[in-house]
Amino acid sequence: MPAESVSTRPSRSGGSLGLTLVLSEITVLFRRLRTWAMIGALALIPILIAVVVRVSSDTSGSGRGPAFLNSITQNGLFVSLTALTVAIPLFLPLTIGVVAGDTIAGEANLGTLRYLLVAPAGRIRLLLVKYAGAALFCFVATLTVVVTGAIIGALLFPVGPVTLLSGDTVGIGGYFVRLLLLALYVTVSLLGLSAIGLFISTLTTIPVGAMAATAALAAVAQILGALPQLEWLHPWLFTNYWLGFADLLREPIVWTSFADNALLQLGYIAVFGALAYGRFSTRDVLS
Amino acid sequence: MSTTDFAIRTRGLTKVFGRQAAVGGIDLAVPRGTVFGFLGPNGSGKTTTIRMLLGLATATSGEIDLLDGEMPRDARAVLPRVGALVEGPAIYPFLSGRANLRRFDAADRHTSPSTRTARVDAALERVGLGHAANKRAHAYSLGMKQRLGIANALLAPRDLLILDEPTNGLDPQGTREVRHLIRSLSDDGTTIFVSSHLLAEVEQMCSMIAVMSAGRLVAQGTLDELRDEGTARVRITTPDPLEARRVLLGLGLAPEVHGRDDVVTAQLSVPGLLPETVNTALVRAEVRVRGFEASGASLEDRFVALTGEGFDVAG
Numbered sequence: 185m186p187a188e189s190v191s192t193r194p195s196r197s198g199g200s201l202g203l204t205l206v207l208s209e210i211t212v213l214f215r216r217l218r219t220w221a222m223i224g225a226l227a228l229i230p231i232l233i234a235v236v237v238r239v240s241s242d243t244s245g246s247g248r249g250p251a252f253l254n255s256i257t258q259n260g261l262f263v264s265l266t267a268l269t270v271a272i273p274l275f276l277p278l279t280i281g282v283v284a285g286d287t288i289a290g291e292a293n294l295g296t297l298r299y300l301l302v303a304p305a306g307r308i309r310l311l312l313v314k315y316a317g318a319a320l321f322c323f324v325a326t327l328t329v330v331v332t333g334a335i336i337g338a339l340l341f342p343v344g345p346v347t348l349l350s351g352d353t354v355g356i357g358g359y360f361v362r363l364l365l366l367a368l369y370v371t372v373s374l375l376g377l378s379a380i381g382l383f384i385s386t387l388t389t390i391p392v393g394a395m396a397a398t399a400a401l402a403a404v405a406q407i408l409g410a411l412p413q414l415e416w417l418h419p420w421l422f423t424n425y426w427l428g429f430a431d432l433l434r435e436p437i438v439w440t441s442f443a444d445n446a447l448l449q450l451g452y453i454a455v456f457g458a459l460a461y462g463r464f465s466t467r468d469v470l471s
Numbered sequence: 472m473s474t475t476d477f478a479i480r481t482r483g484l485t486k487v488f489g490r491q492a493a494v495g496g497i498d499l500a501v502p503r504g505t506v507f508g509f510l511g512p513n514g515s516g517k518t519t520t521i522r523m524l525l526g527l528a529t530a531t532s533g534e535i536d537l538l539d540g541e542m543p544r545d546a547r548a549v550l551p552r553v554g555a556l557v558e559g560p561a562i563y564p565f566l567s568g569r570a571n572l573r574r575f576d577a578a579d580r581h582t583s584p585s586t587r588t589a590r591v592d593a594a595l596e597r598v599g600l601g602h603a604a605n606k607r608a609h610a611y612s613l614g615m616k617q618r619l620g621i622a623n624a625l626l627a628p629r630d631l632l633i634l635d636e637p638t639n640g641l642d643p644q645g646t647r648e649v650r651h652l653i654r655s656l657s658d659d660g661t662t663i664f665v666s667s668h669l670l671a672e673v674e675q676m677c678s679m680i681a682v683m684s685a686g687r688l689v690a691q692g693t694l695d696e697l698r699d700e701g702t703a704r705v706r707i708t709t710p711d712p713l714e715a716r717r718v719l720l721g722l723g724l725a726p727e728v729h730g731r732d733d734v735v736t737a738q739l740s741v742p743g744l745l746p747e748t749v750n751t752a753l754v755r756a757e758v759r760v761r762g763f764e765a766s767g768a769s770l771e772d773r774f775v776a777l778t779g780e781g782f783d784v785a786g
């Protein structure tokens with residue numbers, strides 16, 4: 185029997201906070217063509233809106249269409265706002281569904297999950313890292329719509345001080361602060377859905393299934409939210425405050441919907457995070 | 472031997488899928504420092520066992536000691552010292568080979584980021600992928616992916632390597648290099664647990680083996696021990712095969728006649744029966760013997776005897 189081998193492993197210092205894995209997760213996420221295709225598609229929304237309004241601006245003004253649409257011709261800064269209103273119900277949840285639904289199921293499908301776990305990444309740590317990646321994507325996706333909207337708006341329309349919903353006027357600087365707050369609001373709005381997607385992703389090894397299920401749930405929640413008969417249910421739907429960002433456009437800013445929204449999303453994160461942990465910590469990895 | 476003399480030790484390890492016991496209560500004992508072959512036909516439960524050893528799947532019952540810990544309880548302490556290839560390699564197709572390895576290395580919170588580049592490059596060189604390191608992994612051939620999977624197991628110095636069919640898909644040079652690699656790692660003191668369904672391969676690399684069949688461990692020991700447990704056989708070349716057969720039957724054997732070559736073979740399955748006794752009996756019966764050959768049991772005979780003759784996978 186040979187003597188017990190003396191371990192010559194490298195020093196155990198760096199990266200013990202697990203930040204390296206977060207960085208790696210972000211790198212992998214943003215090295216995928218798919219991620220950039222989705223971001224590109226999101227950027228197209230404000231561009232499309234701005235160009236269409238610009239080309240047909242003479243005949244506008246019927247009062248129909250998405251909120252803020254008619255304000256664009258007077259001030260290009262409203263392009264971001266209009267684009268967000270259009271993207272929130274369908275397009276943003278779709279992209280979040282793809283990213284959040286892919287988190288665990290995608291790794292299981294590739295088989296890379298077993299090598300991450302054997303490394304060992306740690307199951308809880310991997311869940312947290314995956315969720316952090318999805319949350320970052322929510323922010324990047326939202327910011328893409330906002331920033332592209334601001335740029336294309338400035339290119340095609342006059343920009344200047346903006347009249348808020350409360351009738352007050354803020355300068356361009358003040359308006360950009362509001363836009364950033366808006367992006368934060370929408371990001372927070374999507375965190376609950378991301379947690380749901382993470383949980384669904386632990387249930388399967390077929391990423392497309394998890395993606396579709398997550399996006400479908402966002403649609404179902406919005407349909408339920410549109411039915412007045414289910415009024416009692418509405419405060420519990422994760423989509424309830426999705427379009428409630430108007431309060432950020434008043435002077436002074438009314439924070440109640442931001443706070444209510446954050447609390448609701450936190451609840452969803454807690455519940456579905458716990459479910460995801462419960463499922464993933466005991467699951468056999470057989471792919 | 473105390474438990475710490477073993478790199479892997481299981482007691483009654485069992486995994487049930489639905490109603491089928493994929494692994495049915497096995498007691499593995501892999502001494503430290505050995506190259507240990509884990510042999511068995513398709514579907515016999517090798518990969519399932521390895522998944523349980525590494526904490527990927529929970530055992531239905533039984534215990535696992537891995538290095539100085541117990542799995543899955545001590546996974547965090549033990550797994551950084553274990554390199555593994557399980558059920559073939561897995562890759563991110565949109566990343567380069569190098570980026571793939573960096574990713575897996577980053578997953579282990581104990582590895583040092585400052586040495587990552589050097590360690591990844593060393594692992595790539597070791598499996599001969601140095602020149603293809605920056606190629607997207609989806610463009611890798613089967614054997615290149617397999618090499619990448621082996622490189623992943625070698626990212627850090629390990630005390631134990633668990634390799635599930637490491638030569639799968641490799642060309643002859645690749646197979647030979649893997650054999651050399653395993654030998655040199657073993658010389659450095661690493662314990663190597665390698666599964667295979669190729670007997671010849673295991674025979675060349677390993678000093679000890681365990682044989683699985685339909686979820687059970689049917690043999691375990693050194694190669695010589697396993698050979699000795701087998702029965703010797705005789706091979707007779709004769710123009711009178713039918714007479715020879717009758718004589719052998721009379722001795723209580725179960726001869727087989729291979730007509731075209733005038734060859735009769737038989738396992739010496741009767742205890743105490745020696746080859747020379749068989750020869751004497753043939754001569755007494757005036758069987759014309761052109762050639763007589765007695766051989767010890769080949770490991771292959773032993774393997775087939777242990778795991779069954781048929782081609783069909785045990786369901």
Ligand SMILES: Nc1ncnc2c1ncn2[C@@H]1O[C@H](COP(=O)(O)OP(=O)(O)OP(=O)(O)O)[C@@H](O)[C@H]1O
Nearest residue numbers: 470488493512513514515516517518519520668786
């Ligand atoms: N996820 C699963 N669900 C149900 N049964 C499974 C699963 N994985 C494996 N099995 C069953 O467990 C048994 C052992 O499979 P395992 O993969 O461990 O075999 P193996 O020895 O590795 O075979 P091979 O040489 O083909 O790799 C097989 O009968 C198989 O059908």
Ligand SMILES: [Mg+2]
Nearest residue numbers: 517518558635
């Ligand atoms: Mg297998």
